[in-house]
Amino acid sequence: MADNNLPPGFRFYPTDEELVVHFLHRKDGFLPFHPDVIPDLDVYPYNPWELEGKALCEGSKWYYYSRKMQNRVTESGYWQAMEMDEPIMSSSSSSSSRKILGMKNYYVFYLGEPPAGVWTSWIMHEYRLPDSGSTSKSSSRKRGHPKLDYSKWVICKVYEQKNDDDGGDENDTELSCLDEVFLSMDDFDEISLPN
Numbered sequence: 001m002a003d004n005n006l007p008p009g010f011r012f013y014p015t016d017e018e019l020v021v022h023f024l025h026r027k028d029g030f031l032p033f034h035p036d037v038i039p040d041l042d043v044y045p046y047n048p049w050e051l052e053g054k055a056l057c058e059g060s061k062w063y064y065y066s067r068k069m070q071n072r073v074t075e076s077g078y079w080q081a082m083e084m085d086e087p088i089m090s091s092s093s094s095s096s097s098r099k100i101l102g103m104k105n106y107y108v109f110y111l112g113e114p115p116a117g118v119w120t121s122w123i124m125h126e127y128r129l130p131d132s133g134s135t136s137k138s139s140s141r142k143r144g145h146p147k148l149d150y151s152k153w154v155i156c157k158v159y160e161q162k163n164d165d166d167g168g169d170e171n172d173t174e175l176s177c178l179d180e181v182f183l184s185m186d187d188f189d190e191i192s193l194p195n
Contacts, residue, residue, distance in 0.1 A: 012037065012058040016088045019063075019127050020102035024155050027065060028129055038155065040065045047076045048109050048122040048158050061159040068128060068152040072107065078114050079124055082106040088127070102129050121163070127155040 014022070023038060025031075038056050041064035046054065055062035072079035088102040107124040110117030
């Protein structure tokens with residue numbers, strides 16, 4: 001659905017900071033953003049494997065806007081919080097001027113009824129704005145949208161965690177230069193360390 005409007009060669013690999021600053025803040029403040037590629041989707045009626053064609057797909061990850069909800073139940077299961085809230089900090093060069101831009105929450109999809117569901121390998125990252133950082137309530141009144149609370153928007157990134165060793169890393173973990181050097185060495189006996 002969403003990726004039909006993308007130009008040839010377009011790749012969507014945003015950082016956490018880019019998702020919050022360039023997409024979620026703009027959505028919350030009714031500001032235009034280009035390209036407008038992330039669709040609005042009421043995700044909770046959908047199981048994660050049903051997102052194909054409904055959410056923006058890049059590789060094996062799906063992105064969409066949704067409303068912040070307490071009840072994350074689908075027809076086949078539910079999203080369980082992993083109790084891991086991570087602040088998304090600005091990438092300012094000075095550590096004293098860094099500020100919290102948003103929060104990232106982690107969820108795992110379980111099949112069945114809570115709390116006796118069966119764990120699956122589906123993961124969701126839910127990005128939200130800090131509670132004190134929303135300006136949309138006043139914006140919505142000014143623009144004639146009094147019934148909708150746009151501060152409740154989140155961006156969701158859903159993917160299936162792969163446990164194979166085919167080189168696909170869904171955790172977005174990057175190796176340092178030294179890690180790559182050590183991993184590329186075949187025989188550790190050839191390493192000589194200075195005395």
